Amino acid sequence: MTHAPAQPLRWNTYAAPSRFYPMAGKWIPWFWAAAALLGAAGLWTGFAIAPTDFQQGDAYRIIFIHVPAAWMSMVIYLVMAFWAVWGWMLNARMASMYARALAPTGAMFTFVALWTGALWGKPTWGTWWVWDARLTSEFILLLLYGGYIALTEAIDDPRRAANAGALLALVGAVNIPIIYFSVKWWNTLHQGSTINMGAAPKMASTMLTAMLLMTFCFWAYAFAVVFTRARAIVLEQESDTEWVRALGAGQDQ
Amino acid sequence: MSNAFVAVVQRDLRLAGRRRIEALLPLGFFVVASGLFPIGVSPEPQTLQTIAPGVVWVCALLAAMLSVTQMFTSDHQDGSLEQMLLAPQPLILLALGKVAAHWITSGLPLVVAAPLIGVMFDMNADAIGMMVLTLLMGTPILSLLGAVGGALTLGLRSGAALVFLLVLPLTIPALIFGTGAVGAINGGQSAQAHLSLLGALLIVTLLGAPLATAAALRISMD
Numbered sequence: 421m422t423h424a425p426a427q428p429l430r431w432n433t434y435a436a437p438s439r440f441y442p443m444a445g446k447w448i449p450w451f452w453a454a455a456a457l458l459g460a461a462g463l464w465t466g467f468a469i470a471p472t473d474f475q476q477g478d479a480y481r482i483i484f485i486h487v488p489a490a491w492m493s494m495v496i497y498l499v500m501a502f503w504a505v506w507g508w509m510l511n512a513r514m515a516s517m518y519a520r521a522l523a524p525t526g527a528m529f530t531f532v533a534l535w536t537g538a539l540w541g542k543p544t545w546g547t548w549w550v551w552d553a554r555l556t557s558e559f560i561l562l563l564l565y566g567g568y569i570a571l572t573e574a575i576d577d578p579r580r581a582a583n584a585g586a587l588l589a590l591v592g593a594v595n596i597p598i599i600y601f602s603v604k605w606w607n608t609l610h611q612g613s614t615i616n617m618g619a620a621p622k623m624a625s626t627m628l629t630a631m632l633l634m635t636f637c638f639w640a641y642a643f644a645v646v647f648t649r650a651r652a653i654v655l656e657q658e659s660d661t662e663w664v665r666a667l668g669a670g671q672d673q
Numbered sequence: 674m675s676n677a678f679v680a681v682v683q684r685d686l687r688l689a690g691r692r693r694i695e696a697l698l699p700l701g702f703f704v705v706a707s708g709l710f711p712i713g714v715s716p717e718p719q720t721l722q723t724i725a726p727g728v729v730w731v732c733a734l735l736a737a738m739l740s741v742t743q744m745f746t747s748d749h750q751d752g753s754l755e756q757m758l759l760a761p762q763p764l765i766l767l768a769l770g771k772v773a774a775h776w777i778t779s780g781l782p783l784v785v786a787a788p789l790i791g792v793m794f795d796m797n798a799d800a801i802g803m804m805v806l807t808l809l810m811g812t813p814i815l816s817l818l819g820a821v822g823g824a825l826t827l828g829l830r831s832g833a834a835l836v837f838l839l840v841l842p843l844t845i846p847a848l849i850f851g852t853g854a855v856g857a858i859n860g861g862q863s864a865q866a867h868l869s870l871l872g873a874l875l876i877v878t879l880l881g882a883p884l885a886t887a888a889a890l891r892i893s894m895d
Contacts, residue, residue: 560842560845563838563841563842564842566838567835567838567839567842570835570838570839571825571826571835571839574826574829574830574831574832574835575829579895580892580893580895583892583895584825584889584892584893587821587825587885587888587889587892588825588839590885591821591843591885592842592843594881595843595846598846598874598877599842599843599845599846602845602846602849602850602870603845603849605849606849606853
């Protein structure tokens with residue numbers, strides 16, 4: 421296939437979809453491998469080695485999935501907003517495509533965080549759901565992801581979709597602190613202090629290790645999935661370019 | 674420069690005046706929707722008093738979202754929106770004019786009708802007064818944020834439904850402080866803190882949303 425001519429690596433080298441595509445393709449298997457290894461190590465540490473919690477029994481072990489997923493859900497929204505705005509301001513197509521590729525993964529992690537939180541809440545709090553400040557703001561984050569995905573999917577023109585999505589993500593990112601603090605305040609005013617998640621006993625170091633391993637596993641997984649999705653988006657949006665046609669003309673990969 | 678603002682407001686008000694029933698539809702929705710709650714939940718005065726501020730506020734949110742898609746649609750269809758983008762006057766000012774006209778035609782009627790709903794929900798006079806005050810401060814926020822959604826979804830097939838998903842999560846802080854103020858009055862506390870925060874929210878939205886609306890219009894008309 422016809423590559424762009426070799427040239428020294430610059431900060432924007434992979435901003436060209438034609439160079440991003442093979443680079444991402446090379447990295448994806450490595451990210452999968454890292455995700456599998458880290459995940460196996462993290463789950464082993466979390467479910468077999470880490471001690472049973474004095475108060476919560478074994479139910480607490482869901483946090484090895486829950487907490488990293490919640491971290492990822494927030495980080496990915498910010499990264500998504502960053503790349504979307506970057507693509508909008510600098511007219512960089514690859515950044516916009518990357519932002520769109522990030523959204524479903526971020527929404528998935530938000531959902532996983534909510535779901536595992538409910539699974540943990542039932543035995544520990546005795547209820548699937550409370551309108552606690554964190555739960556409510558995580559729920560609102562899921563709505564923001566949903567809005568971004570719905571808007572970008574509803575617009576046919578890729579450039580308008582990317583820019584409109586960028587504006588929405590930016591407005592959402594600006595609003596996240598406002599929403600978080602208003603929800604927190606609403607919660608304390610309406611219900612008195614509910615269950616405080618910050619009051620958990622000090623964490624054993626194996627628990628921290630497991631949690632960090634799972635976090636890195638989720639990072640690797642996110643890279644693998646987002647690169648795969650970004651490659652698909654590149655092919656879709658660049659389908660009329662020479663190099664994509666050359667790809668389709670016969671060579672595998 | 675403010676002439677352009679006044680001109681846009683006057684034009685939109687005149688257009689709304691020519692189609693009065695259409696302009697009053699959000700108000701009709703507001704009354705119908707909030708009238709369903711006593712039937713659906715419970716006609717007991719105690720329950721009604723508790724849910725009243727939330728019901729009125731949520732119905733106001735939905736009514737506002739219902740009408741924001743219309744804010745730019747007809748201008749988009751007859752080409753006058755394009756002229757506004759080309760006009761020498763700053764687009765932010767024109768967007769602000771559209772928002773003001775939208776608020777006068779759809780937000781203000783809700784504020785006026787709210788005491789009526791309050792009476793039907795057996796609220797006391799203090800609470801009704803506070804609710805009207807919070808709606809007076811809160812409905813402009815809804816129009817401002819709704820304008821961003823309306824501009825982003827301009828000309829889309831599913832625009833009307835999308836606006837709900839895009840804008841409603843952003844209106845949650847206004848909902849919290851608006852209903853919180855009424856709740857504080859009902860609980861015998863001062864509503865000062867809620868009102869201050871709602872006012873701050875209004876100022877921040879007033880500064881930021883027209884900017885975003887103008888940017889969204891440029892994106893959509895690109």
